[in-house]
Amino acid sequence: MVWYVIAIIAIAFIFDFSNGFHDSANSIATIVGTRVLSPLAAVMWAAFFNFAALFTGGVAVAKAVSGGIIDQSIVDPNVILGALLGAVIWNAITWYYGIPSSSSHALIGGYAGSAVAKAGLSAITWGPKWKQTLTFIVVSPTLGFMAGFALMIACYWTFRRFNASKVDRVFRPMQLLSSAALSWAHGGNDAQKTMGIVFGLLVATKAHFAAQTGFLHHLYVNTETIPRWLELGAYSAISLGTLFGGWRIVHTMGSRITKLRPMGGFAAETGGAMTILLATHWGIPVSTTHTITGSIVGVGATKRLSAVRWGLAGRIVWAWVLTMPAAALMAAISYYALAAFVHL
Numbered sequence: 001m002v003w004y005v006i007a008i009i010a011i012a013f014i015f016d017f018s019n020g021f022h023d024s025a026n027s028i029a030t031i032v033g034t035r036v037l038s039p040l041a042a043v044m045w046a047a048f049f050n051f052a053a054l055f056t057g058g059v060a061v062a063k064a065v066s067g068g069i070i071d072q073s074i075v076d077p078n079v080i081l082g083a084l085l086g087a088v089i090w091n092a093i094t095w096y097y098g099i100p101s102s103s104s105h106a107l108i109g110g111y112a113g114s115a116v117a118k119a120g121l122s123a124i125t126w127g128p129k130w131k132q133t134l135t136f137i138v139v140s141p142t143l144g145f146m147a148g149f150a151l152m153i154a155c156y157w158t159f160r161r162f163n164a165s166k167v168d169r170v171f172r173p174m175q176l177l178s179s180a181a182l183s184w185a186h187g188g189n190d191a192q193k194t195m196g197i198v199f200g201l202l203v204a205t206k207a208h209f210a211a212q213t214g215f216l217h218h219l220y221v222n223t224e225t226i227p228r229w230l231e232l233g234a235y236s237a238i239s240l241g242t243l244f245g246g247w248r249i250v251h252t253m254g255s256r257i258t259k260l261r262p263m264g265g266f267a268a269e270t271g272g273a274m275t276i277l278l279a280t281h282w283g284i285p286v287s288t289t290h291t292i293t294g295s296i297v298g299v300g301a302t303k304r305l306s307a308v309r310w311g312l313a314g315r316i317v318w319a320w321v322l323t324m325p326a327a328a329l330m331a332a333i334s335y336y337a338l339a340a341f342v343h344l
Helices: 002-033 039-055 059-069 076-096 103-119 130-158 164-204 206-210 213-221 228-244 247-256 263-281 288-301 310-341
Strands: none
Touching: 002 076, 002 103, 002 130, 002 164, 002 228, 002 263, 002 288, 002 310, 039 164, 059 103, 059 164, 059 263, 076 103, 076 164, 076 310, 103 130, 103 288, 103 310, 130 206, 130 263, 130 288, 164 206, 164 228, 164 263, 164 288, 263 288
């Protein structure tokens, strides 16, 4: 049992890596699209600030995922592994087709699907965290849109007497700051989701670890404190994933939704970062993808509605709608397969 759990923890970190790989485009698409940084420099910049969030991110989102989504009495290693497999499979499909879907909602959908496969709908705790998570599927891109739109209007008004080349010179260094803020916010929210999943696993199997000696004994946790090794592992994995980047999705986010200049990139990234940080403060697992897409659309809409490729934006929204049920279905299938071969 113990080594099976350790293998699942390793898979959870692989998911966290795929989260960074898949979602790196959210952090770097605008800064690459505006040519402020090269793709290589941009992923290094984003990875650094993903990891820096370890020191300020807190654990509110992790505790929401570990205790506010699924009835913890039915959680076992197969439920957790089924959830992770469902999320990883959906991440791989959407990465292959260059669709900026939500790794966060894939994980939560996978967790729900795997738990329901084991215990039915009663496995889901329909409490405030579910309401917040589902509500923010709509709220986060809307807030991102409003923040991006408002910031872009404010920038236009403030720099209305500057010519275009001077505005670009002002906002190119400012976009470094806004990109750093977005990457920091992304790391602070997304790494915590994997922490929450692993923490739930550790709590569910703590008796097995408590009986161990040596380094295995240190994996044991109480029900209140997320261990430091778990925080370090989650933030390291998502940062390494970001380093490898999601180049297919960078193209979609950075140039295909709308054309951006440095001022627009700054407004989109700042608006997205503000929204994500607000959700993290409230302990809400929010989608970075949803939020930054909303911000980019908001920036594009300040020019004219036709500046946004609404057809592409619509296909992205459909991917958002499908993510949770698709990941849930894949996780349920994974759980049934695991339960048939792994008897706990």
